[in-house]
Structures are given as structure tokens and as C-alpha cells.
Amino acid sequence: MKINGAEVTHDVESRTLLVHFVRENAGLRGTHWGCDTSNCGACVLWVDGLPVKSCTMLAASAAGHDITTVEGLEKDGKLDPIQQGFIECHGLQCGFCTPGMLMTGRWILDNNPKPSEEEIREGISGQLCRCTGYKNIVDSIHWAAAHPAENEVSA
């Protein structure tokens, strides 16, 4: 599979979860694991541009696909607006849910550049945060919507 544009190939057991493959085999530990049951969304990354809970997908099923993780958001040493938005609006505290929130937030904006508060809340409702009460996450995504990168391209 390709991860953040680079080809990654490993032989793994057929039961290996995608989240474990990305973390242990590809060594990209920005994608977190939080619950085992697809409830928390700490493990959200993109498979072919779509947000996926990577604890609920087998690595083998992702073979041949394009994976994007939080490490792939920063381009040419410049943070993506969604990353900057979380810094500006205090959209994170412990940082554990943040990679998943960033990936979903970026996806929301790529598909709806001017989302309403309700649309953002619905967009992130499959992901849990224990620190922020979500208000500042909503504000962070709004900030990113208001400050698009130059030549911003859709995923």
C-alpha cells in the first residue's frame, strides 16, 4: 500500500489490523488506538481519501490502496490549515484524539468548504474527545475553513 505517498510493503499475518500495521510496521505512530470497538475514532485515517477507523479494517484489505495519516497533512514544512486551526483555537488538550479529529476535520472541509456548526458536529460525532467538550474542535475546524491554504486542493 501507499502511505502518505510512499510505498510500504511488509508481510504480515492476515489478521493484522490496519492501525497496527500503520503504527508498528510503517512506524507512523501519529495514528492512535483507543477502544477496539470502532467507537472512539482515535485511529481515523484516510483510505483512498475517505476517513476510516483503522482498528476495524485489516491491513490486508488496504493492500494496493492509498493511505493518508496525520503525518501526511503537513506539506513542505507548512502546517495544513486544519492543524493551525487546532493550535489557534485550543482544539486539543491531551492530543490523543487529535490525529483522528484532524483527518476528519480536513475531510469535512474538502467536501464542504463552509460547513455550519451543525454540519461539523455531525461530521465529528463518530469520534470521542474527553478533554475539550468539542466546542473548541468545532471552532478549530471553522478557523481552518476561514483560512484556507493557497492552492488548496481537495483530497
Place this chain on the structure above:
Amino acid sequence: MTAVQEVPLSPAGNPIGFGSMKRVEDQRFVRGQGNYIDDVNLPGMLHSAILRSPWAHARIKSIDTSAALALPGVIAVLTGKDLEGIPRPSLLGDNFAWMPTLSYDTQAVLATDKVRFQGQEVAYVIAESRYIAKDAVELIDVDYEPLEPVMDAKRAMDPGAPVIRDDKGQTDNSITDVHGHKTWESGNAISTAEAIARAEADPNCVVVTQEVMYPRVHPAPMETCGSVAHLDKVSGQLTLYTTSQAPHAHRTVYAMVAGLPEQKIRVIAPDIGGGFGNKVGVYPGYVLSILGTIVTGKPVKWIEDRGENLMSTSFARDYHMTGKIAATKDGKILAVDVDVLADHGAFNGVAQPTNYPAGFFHIFSGSYDYPDAHCKVTPVYTNKAPGGVAYACSFRITEAVYVIERLVDCLAAELGMDPAELRLLNLLKPEQFPYTSPTGWVYDSGQYEKTMRLAMEIAGYDELRREQAEKRARGEYMGIGISFFTEGVGAGPRKDMDILGLGMADGIELRVHPTGKAVLRLSVMSQGQGHETTYAQIVAHELGIPPEDIDVVNGDTDQTPFGLGTYGSRSMPVSGAAAAIVSRKVKERARVVAAAALECSPDDLEWELGRWSVKGDKERGKTIQEIALLSHSSLELPEGVEGHLDATAVYNPPNLTYPYGAYICVVDVDPGTGVVKVRRFIAVDDCGTRVNPMLVEGQVHGGIADGIGMALMELIAFDTDGNNLGGSFMDYLLPTSMECPSFELGEMVTPSPHHPIGAKGVGESATVGSPPAVVNAVMDALAPFGVRHADMPLTPSNVWRAIQGNPIRVDMAIE
């Protein structure tokens, strides 16, 4: 005394002092570069997994580990019997099968005789990979003889109830604290009973009695617990990476548990993915990873899965409370008495100051002015997981605030008074501070009425009541709930407060390098609070060094001075004070150096931010950066002055600090489905000086979300067979972005008079204060149905049943 003022900006645009500075730690977190426990990988590291009991109460007849040991890739399998065979040269027992809890009880590391809760640790597998370790756990065959489980604290008190702690020779399920007490009382029992009896006999008074349950809940941080242990056999150095809110206290406990010399133990807490009290305790898993490295000679990682976290680590609450409140008919509160049955689970594993076995519960007299209060707390063992003080509870002030704020609302309902009016009538007045409460707390400062009125103004309280009346007339049910809370946080003082004999004072160290850049080393440990940012701001405020020139180190016992760690909202009240005091020491050292350089007396110098200058001749002066270099130079210093600016301090708080707040919640209840929608939540907090207002508000947001979760959905329930019904995020429901409203915050600042910068701490304020606001709002909405009380969580089914006049006991599944 310092209030937030206009502060100059640094070259990087940060406030040189207090203000809403962006967080330093975000730079790594938004890049996915945080370093959490499961990100720690050491060369040659092995993995591990724990077999846990499927039974709540059962005798272990035999354990067969042969199939697990035969699985390729398995290195070792340990049982309780194996641990009994490992001698431990320590003060706390002679083998590894049992460990001390933070409340002087014992807890099984691996069960030997019996299992005492579902999810208890029974066997430990060390293997080459996480997957193999989990496979091997499945291959261990344990023969259990099931025993009757005790799942209800009331049942535990029955004379014929099965005895859980027969290992200690007990004949009942009572808990005895280190002082020999089986119940914990506070306040004046006699005067309170007399005041209530007088009120009962007086036609101009009322007495309202209400039973309320604060059900068992769980902090459930997004990151579970874990550890990576590595014993270097040659040097004897044990390095333990672990999810610890209190690395230094943990080091001392491991020295006691493992019998290892303390100087050979290094505890490193990497980035922590949320704590909320869940990562205060010492868990068998951590101890097992240490045993794992001792047995195998290799680094061993243990990472809990979510079910293990919810079923075995520190739960919170589980307090059955019966309150009595006496008042005059015009609403003046006279006395409150509370009787508590406290469910502590199978081991008394609460993490709280030794002299306070019910935590700070006896602050339950609340924010009101009345003379007589008393409480009695009776703790019992049950076949549930140990713990009890967690989930941002401020050492059980959560339970205290809940019972008094429900009682006040029940009283308002009884008197037909508006609950805001009743509170305003009884709130403490500013001139009463410092105020000694009927149970002995000395509240430091506050402007309660002003705070309450600000919350009402933000809410548009009178307009909300008008809207409610109109809606009721149309058959729509909205509710308005109020909570006014006072916390006591920032434990010590050390003369009154210790954990396992360790006094609750915290060390700090500040180094100022020759170029004027600084490193601050903290004993406390961030779990997301942003210490790397706020503590740099405190030093900046005191010394004028830009915050970007100050690095803050925490979470490594070899790199930081001793202290008791971060919980009970104690970082800012204790280590925040320490940071100010150590900075002032540096400032005074700088004064002597500056005087030598300027060839004048230190008394002739005056300080303005970042610079000592000669009084009356401001041109003659030296900046802190210039002084830093001079302090390392060949400049001749007066006799007895050592040079360098570095300083250390230990802060022993003279009193707790008393943050407080007024919260108002607005809900809409659908009487057909029982669904509660939180429409608005207004919070006005007074946590004293706000070092970083943006971070204060962020913590308040998170706490309100916790409160909404506890009030409406979070619950660790059990069935009568002892099965935990909250063992996954499919069953233990957390609030999402859809259940949380966009919070409306107000600010009140009354600096603490005894804290060097006037800060009071805020980490738990909203978790403590918000649940009663939500519950009071729902009860207010249901008032037309004659409902006075229903227990949390107010799930749709529980609300619906309350409307039908048949509320259920929420902590137990129906048989």
C-alpha cells in the same frame, strides 16, 4: 497579589506573563509526534497480556498454563502461585502476589486464593508479540468454583452476606481505615441532630429528606493505561515508562513493592492521553511489567485494552447518599445531615490523603451560610473493581456538591421557591471570608452572590422562566437547573495531608543558563493541561524572560524534583505557587549580582519586569539576561554569595484554595421518549488568577462535557451475577459532539489571598459543578409530573420511567 493585566509581548508574540498564549505542546501533537506510552519501543522489547477473571467472586481451584507455554513465541506465563514464590525483601509483605494500595489496604497483583471482581488479574503472559500474548491468554485453563457475588453495597452490610476479604481474616465486609475507624464522620452530630429535631417540631420550618445515588462511573481517558519496564541487570537500574499522573509517588511505591533501591528506579511518564484520576493508582499491570523484565531480562510492554481499562482500573463515585436539609419556611437553611454508604469494591484502593478516608466529601455543606452540618460515611467491600477517587472528582467533592445541590433544589421544590432565589438567600457573603465551614474547612475567598447574578444575567434567567411557563402551558417541558459549588483543592498542607506517608508538598527547580534562557523542572505531570505553556508563563511573569525562552520539564523522576503529582486540581495551587516562589528566589539572587555589577547596594535597586535598575536612575540597570551572564562571569561577588542564578524550592501550601462557580443548564425533555436535550450551558467560574484564560476555559469545557455524560449516559452497572455491564464504549456511553451544546462562559476573578499569584486551580471545577446543574434542570422540567428526584444517568428509559412514577435503581440491572 496579582490580577491579570495588560502584559508586554515577547519577540515571538507571546505574553511575557499571563494571557491566552498558544500552547507549546500543540506543535508536536498536531503533527502526530506526541510520544504516548504505546509509542515507546525499546530494542528487544517483549509484549504482554493479562488473563482476567470472568467471575466476580470465585475460588481458584487450579490453573493450567501448559497450553499457553507451548505456544511458539510465548516466553513466560506467571500466576499468583508463581508470584508467591518470588521473595520480596521489602517492608510491605514478603512476596509479589499482593501489593499495598494507596489507602494502606492490600490488593492482589495476581489472584491466588480467590477472584474478587470480574476483570481481576489472574495470570500474565509475556510473548514476542502482542497478538501472541493475547492468543496465549486464551489458552490458559482456570478451574473456578463460583461463589455468591456481593454486587450491592446494601447487601454487603447484611450479617449473612458472603465475606469478600477472607484473605485478611475478616468476618464481614466492613472496611477499617489506617486509624482503626469503620465509619468516617465529620461535623457536629449532636448539634445537627438537635437543629433538625427543632425544625421538625417548628411549624415555621421544614425538613426535607432525599436519597440520592451517585452511580459508579469511569474516567475513561482516550488513552488506556500501560507501561514499559526495563531492568538493566548489570547496573540494577529499573526504568519504567508508564501512564502516571504522579511519577515520583509511583517511584516510591515501586521501591516499597519491589524492594528495589529507590535511586535505581527511574519512572518516566511520557505524554499522557488524558488522566482524570484514572492514572493516579498503581495497577497490577504496571507491577507485572516490572516482574516481566525481572524474569525475562528484557524490556516488557503492557498496554491495557479498553475493556480492561473500564472493568479493572480506578472507577469513580458509587456513593449511596441520604441527605436531610432543615430550613425555615422563608428559605433560610438551618442544618444538613448526610449519611453515606460507600462502595469501595474488592480492595480499598482509593487514592486520597490518609487523614481523609472519605476524601474531602465533608465539604458537602456547600456554599451556604448555616451553622450545623454532619456526615457519616460507611465504607464496604463489594465484588467490584477497586478505586473510588477518580474522574476529576477533587477527592470526592463531586459527590459532596451533588448531594447538597440536589438537596437545595428539593428544598426549593418543597417551599415553592425559585431555586436561584433560595441560593441567593443563603450564599456566603464576601465579608465572611475567610469562612470556617461547619465541618472545619476554611474557605479562602469569594464573591458568591455576584457570581450567581452574573450567571443569571448571561443565561437571561427571568426570560428563561417566562419561556418555561409559556411552554408548560403548551405541554412542552423545558427545565432550568442551577448548581453553585465550592471546591477545596491543592492538597496539602503537608502536616494534614499525605498519601502513604508522603506529605503533599511539591518541589521545583529553576535553572537560568548564562544566555538567560531557562529550564523549569516540575514534580507535577501534565495529562493534557498544558504545563509546558502555563508554567513558562508564570516564570515569564515573575522574571520577564520570554516564555519561548523557558523550557518546562515534567514526567521524569531523574530530571525533576520530588513531589506528589497532578490530581485533585493541585498543579496550579501547589506547583504554580512553587514556580512563582522559585522565580522570586532567582530574582533575589539576580538582585545581588546586579548590585555587584552596578556597584551599589541591593537595597538601592528596584525591579521592573525583566530588569533591576538603580532607584531614581532607571538608565543604570541590568536585564535578567545580562545578569544571568554576569552570574556566571568573573564578576566579584560579595562575601558568601555563590554566583549563578539557579534555585530550588519546595512548596507546602498553608491551606487549600477554594475555587467556586455558578452554573446554569437549560434542557428540553421529550416526555414521550424521555430524551433530554441540553440546549444551553452557562458557566461562571472563579478560579482566582487565570495564568492562561484560554486554557482555563478549555478545561471548563471538558468538565461540563463530563458532567453531561455522567448526568445523562455514563454508568458502570452490574447484573446480579456480577457481570460488568459497562465494559466497552458500546456499553459505557460517552458524550459526543451531538450531546454537548456550545458552552457559554463568564469569568470572575477573586485571587486566593494565600497563593503567591492568587491562582486557585480549575482542572476539576466543571466536572464537580456540572452534574447537579444538568440533573436539576431535568428535574425542573419534570416537576409538572410530580417528579422530585431520579438518579443519574438520566437516560431516556430512566426519564420515561420517572415520568411514569416508577424510577429505577440505576446502578443495578433488573434481575
